[in-house]
Amino acid sequence: MKNVVIGFLGTQLDMGKKRRWRPTVSLVEHADFPVERLEILYDMNFNRLAQQVKRSIEEVSPHTEVMLRNLDLKNPWDFQEVYGKLFDFARAYGFDEHRERYHVHLTTGSHVAQICWFLLTESRHVPARLLQTGPPREDDARPKLDIIDLDLSRYNALQQRFDKLAREYGDQLKGGIETRNDTYNALIDRIELVAGNSDEPILLLGETGTGKSELAERIYNLKLDRRRVKGRLVHVNCATLNGGDAVAMLFGQQRGYTGQAGSERRGLLREADGGILFLDEVDELGLSEQSIILHAIETGRFYPLGSDHEVSSRFQIIAGANRDLRTLASQGRFRPDLLSRLNMWRFELPPLRERREDIEANLLHELARAEKELGNQVGFNADARNRYLKFATSPATQWPGNFRDFRGSVRRLCILSPRGRITKAMVETEIENLQRDWNSASADSDLQLVEALLGEKAGEIDPFDMVQLALVIRTCRQSSSLSQAGRALYAKSRDKRRVQNDADRLRKYLSKFGLDWSMTASAETT
Template sequence: MQNVVIGFLGTQLDMGKKRRWKPTPSLVSHDHFDVHRLELLHDRKFNRLAHQVKREIEEASPETEVLLQQLDLDDPWDFQEVYGKLFDFARAYGFDEHRERYHVHLTTGTHVAQICWFLLTESRHIPARLIQTGPPGPEEEVAKFDIIDLDLSRYNALQQRFDQLSREYSSQLKGGIETRNAPYNTLIDRIELVASNSDEPILLLGETGTGKTELAERVYNLKLDRRRIKGRLVHVNCATLNGPDALAMLFGQRRSHTGQAGSERSGLLREADGGVLFLDEVDELDPNTQSVLLHAMETGRFYPLGSDHEVSSRFQIIAGANRDLRSLTADGSFRPDLLARLNMWSFRLPALRDRREDIEANLVFELARSERDLGTQVGFNTDAREHYLRFAADPATLWPGNFRDFSSSVRRLCTLAPRGRITRAMVDGEIGTLKRDWRRATADDTYQLVASVLPDGAAEVDPFDRVQLAEVIRTCRASSSLSAAGRTLFVVSRSKRKTQNDADRLRKYLNKFDLNWEKVTARDL
């Protein structure tokens, strides 16, 4: 392959007035690098110098072809002009990478030109490597000559540093917890990439207690570390934005709105300027607030209450929701245009019951956090720890409150531990407390679930049938079809039957309550 070098004429250095070394002629003085063609860009004002340099190169290296390319610049320090003309030059050049290997000489030209060369090369508009030359040192005879390849994958040490930094960012998003759940780790890696490279809204979905608030705070800190933001994190609990003060809390209020001294408010959107606005429980916003908020998100401008003039605030958005926003959009309680704006990057956090292999790591984390908060060292007796972990990781333990339940449970054990030791008896008592609380909550959930499909008849269903029907509803809503739900519900008895029409069995059961697949799976979320 032939080496082709493209570069600017050095209007000062190539004259050789300040030192004997001339950067452009020096390109052909290196035995390890043969220049087959040199494309020398120059302004018409320096035409004589360009021809002089051409002759010097041809005398030193007769096999090097020197082509003079006139590129006139009104202002070589104007970034827009220099980049535009170099871009046009690159578009019209006709690179042949199968026959020629291209290089860009960075040493000559203004700093603006050097930046433009770098940008065009890094973006592959010019498929080239960079050459940096320099005069020989005081005790050196050979001029400096370095080839820089912008393909960073070739630099193993650099790649390892980037990989290590990426791991550190992922660990930061996980709160330093060594998680082993593969889907969750993949999710965190993806969030790290998005938070580091995008300013678009991030939507965090998941059941209550899955850690959306903590993750939003960690995403904010990551953005702060990556210098994508400068402002603060403003946490807005959208469930509290009700009543006449809701708009004033978000958008601010002028004294003229009420006429009372001291009623001025800057508003949460102004406080988030340059930072992140975390809209927690965004599914609880009323339609009017959704509309005004969408305009502020898209334009960065809004009217405080009582003001005739818009104010501006630029912020990034993280939103959290417990419910299915698409279902809310379908029933008209959530604006589809707001969902489209929030749904650029959407991530669903898994429940604790789906991350059982991470329970032990989270137990270590919660113990350390309790020690910091309580100021005392706390630990489990060996048999107590094993018993608690067996209970926590048991498939029958559903953790309906997810990590919120888990954290509260560990904190109770740490607070009540005599002399900092958690005993087996304490664990037994805590497990009993959790089961009783969950049983009461489940009873209420069961009634609510049956009432969601039988709004006028739930009270008329016997408690025994109510529990059974609730389980059928849950299974149907977690299944892709009536047949799939039937296979799950009749997994034991179907093996003992001659005919296995699970869908028909389930359909007949639902008919007893005047229900069908459509009614059962049409959730009002």
């Protein structure tokens, strides 16, 4: 198979002023690397030098075919121009990999040209290996020639280094916790790729307490380590951005707006310049606030209150939400254009009840955190640890507050532990308190939900029926049709019935309480 080499004319090096070594000519001075064709890209301003180099190559290696290809560059340091012309050259070339083996000479040409060659070969627009040449060493009369293969599988040590770095970034996003949940680990791996390679908005969805705020801070630290940001992480709780003070808090305020000394405010958007603006609970923003913040996100420019001049602030966006923004947009409660802007990279964090295999690792993490913050070491007695883990990982334990409930539970045990030991009796008391609080909150929520539909009649419903009816109403609101809600509610018993009409079963159940599909599905979510 023929060896073909493509490279730029070295406008300085090929004159031979450095050790009388000319890199392009040296390509044909290696008996173990015969070059059948050498194609030299040159600018017409250096036509004379190109002709001299061609003659020198023909003298050293008569069997090598030398082709001079004119490629004029207005600015060899302009990346867009160099890459564009080399890309066009590659598309028009007509590579024949069955008959020829292609190489690109990296030693000549500007640094921009070398980068462009690398990108084109890595993407296979130029199906070639890379060549580097160098002047001969003092103990060797031959010039150096090295072939660089972009197949990293041949460089195990380098590949392992990249893998180790990727694992470190993943561990950083997980807070150093050895998680075992496949869904969560795959999510973190994807976030690591996005955070390290994209500056587009990241949207974090999930129930309250699933760790969106902590993950946003870890993403910021990762971007800081990867030098993708230089500024601060500015945390904005969107639930507080209501009323007349919201605009001043976001965009700042000039003294002239109120006329009072000390009323100047820089604004959170300017504080985030060069960094990340974290819009926590973005689903709580009102429509008017959504409108004004969208313009600032898209343009990076805005007017502080009381100012006649725009100011600029360039920042990256991370947004967090407890509810599905697509559902809110379909209900007219969230602007579709803002959703489109935020939804470039969308990640949904699983709740704790779907990550039970990670509870033990998170327990160790919370104990270590408590030791650091409280200043004393705390541990479980063996029976207490087994009892707590059995409760925490049980399918019956739903953890409605997710990691917020879990963290609070462990912290209480650590603070109340005598002499740094958590006993089984303490664990039993903590479990009773958690269950009582959850049951109370669930009962209050169920009552409010049913009262919103039935009014005073809700007081006539037995507690057992109250729980069941609340579940049915929530399922109806999460479903697009009566049939879909019926399938979700009667999935287990469907196969045991002769007539599998779930919609009719659900319709009859609702009618017992004077309800129908339209009343439950269209009601405002509680």
